[in-house]
Amino acid sequence: MTMATQTIHAEPIEELSAGLRSGSPFLRPIEMIAAALLVTIVGLLLMGVTSRYVFSLPVVWVDEAASMCFLWLALLGAVIAIDRNEHLRLTLFLHMMPKTLQGFFSALGPLLVAVFLLGMLPPAVEYAVDESYLTSAALNIPMSWRAAALPAGIGLMVVLAVRDMVRSATVKQSIAALGVTAAVLAALWLVSPFLPSLGHYNILIFLVAFVAFFLVIGVPIAFCFGLGAFAFLTFTTSVPSMVMIGRMDEGMSSLILLSVPIFVLLGCILDATGMGRAIVEFLASLLGHVRAGMSYVLLGSLFLVSGISGSKVSDMATVAPALFPEMKRRGHKPKEMIALLATGAAMADTVPPSIVLIVLGSVAGVSIAGLFTSGFAIAMVLLAVLAILARWKARGEVMEGIRRAPMRAVGKALVVAAPALVLPFLIRSAVGGGLATATEVSTIAVLYAMIIGMVLYGGIRPGKIYDMLVETAALSGAILIILGTASAMAWALTQTGFAFKMAAIVTDLPGGWITYMLVTIAVFMVLGCVLEGLPAIVLMAPIMFPIAKNLGIHDIHYSMVVVTAMNVGLMAPPIGVGFYIACKIGNVSPDEAMGAIWPYIGALFIGLLVIAMVPALSTAYL
Structure with a gap:
């Protein structure tokens, strides 16, 4: 269903019970668009059900139109969730740390989210451009209308992640987080030629240890997975990052x-x-x-x-x-x-x-x-x-x-x-x-x-x-x-x-x-x-x-x-x-x-x- 404030040890994915919270004023247009998309999806599906079961006349373009709206709803919804701090994240271990570490990680967490999203932005743009050469079967429009949701949503989330870092930490903590992140990225780049030789040990490094560390410091779970997978593909393989965008699209936009x-x-x-x-x-x-x-x-x-x-x-x-x-x-x-x-x-x-x-x-x-x-x-x-x-x-x-x-x-x-x-x-x-x-x-x-x-x-x-x-x-x-x-x-x-x-x-x-x-x-x-x-x-x-x-x-x-x-x-x-x-x-x-x-x-x-x-x-x- 599920989903949260810092008064509990985890921020749940399903927060229907905690009351409706308002986001930032400058995101009001995004909220209005998301609400309109949801109403449109419900309307399209109702039209499809009515035409199919009442009039026995299936409308072939309904699923296609709903799918396009759905991906936009997913990305804009994720933007709103960042603004409202509603992404699931584990805070049990973060609350056990000294205040100084909590402050540092409160800057590092949003920064890592921003780094992942910035890494995903160019391939997302490329993905949307490539989709423009494809035409939808029923509506006969470029598929880039749908795929454009990815760079648009990712770009907005980058802005909000940077904003959260500035809001949640002091200047000194933010500079420290930037320095540590830059140093780790530089180190990974330097050792990247040797990493493929490690074989399956890379799974333990990137998809287990890295993801576990991100969870412990309170990075939202969605971005823990994204960071781990992106780092693994970037530093240990020759797989282009656009493949990851395609897998994300497939994973979050199935008609089911x-x-x-x-x-x-x-x-x-x-x-x-x-x-x-x-x-x-x-x-x-x-x-x-x-x-x-x-x-x-x-x-x-x-x-x-x-x-x-x-x-x-x-x-x-x-x-x-x-x-x-x-x-x-x-x-x-x-x-x-x-x-x-x-x-x-x-x-x-x-x-x-x-x-x-x-x-x-x-x-x-x-x-x-x-x-x-x-x-x-x-x-x-x-x-x-x-x-x-x-x-x-x-x-x-x-x-x-x-x-x-x-x-x-x-x-x-x-x-x-x-x-x-x-x-x-x-x-x-x-x-x-x-x-x-x-x-x-x-x-x-x-x-x-x-x-x-x-x-x-x-x-x-x-x-x-x-x-x-x-x-x-x-x-x-x-x-x-x-x-x-x-x-x-x-x-x-x-x-x-x-x-x-x-x-x-x-x-x-x-x-x-x-x-x-x-x-x-x-x-x-x-x-x-x-x-x-x-x-x-x-x-x-x-x-x-x-x-x-x-x-x-x-x-x-x-x-x-x-x-x-x-x-x-x-x-x-x-x-x-x-x-x-x-x-x-x-x-x-x-x-x-x-x-x-x-x-x-x-x-x-x-x-x-x-x-x-x-x-x-x-x-x-x-």
């Missing part, structure tokens, strides 16, 4: 990914209209009177609300304020509530329309319809293990004065929540049944939510709609730029032949597919802690999925294990980004909640092992 900003917008509408709160209130009236009832309501709400928003942060921000006061009254400790909230959100990430599932389907070539169908069943497994633990934890719950809600009240809550309750099942049924693509369904869901929100839930004021469009553009840009640079880094990694060697090593391990599943769980739990879900998938899917296929593992089964393992890591302290987001939303100190979350992480891990060892749980409903 068009549903990402649409589902992000859907999460905003869900939050603004109160549709999610209606679901929470209905479940509370139905289950609130039983022991551990409010825990069941929290888990059930996350399950159902996730099926609408596709965003973990939006889910948690909708559910927590509605349930935490009553849970406190019943004796639930804040740290226990945060633990249940965080792990419940991890459970819900397989419920369609999960943005993670959409990206995984795009990167690994897995059926999104199959992922959506299997995701419901897998989420039910995780829901069951968390509910069992919650019931055991609630054995001392204070139930005095708790009464079953009258059936009239339950019925009234159901009537109010019914239009919202229907939506997740419509999404899953339409995509899983092959009636429409995820992109088409996302567009229909946005239209449905807007109409239902206006008619039954009070609507959304016009100013709020504009804010949601800009926020969706920024969040989508932050997501898509990660996918672009991670795709470039993954391509660089595979071109070294490392993937084939890794495949040979893993294939020879004793234990066959079971051992490989355990390796997969370990890899994606660690990556989930450090990188968050999307970049981990883009980096590792091209390497891991072919190996799984050779071992006879069903791609849907393997996908469910990957996503679940990644989400367990995402919520695991002390690094997991999702854990800190939950603490922020619930206004509980991470130090207080850290000890309470481990039994819930353990429950998720048990569920993960069951999912990994029983393939039928993932494949029986396909």
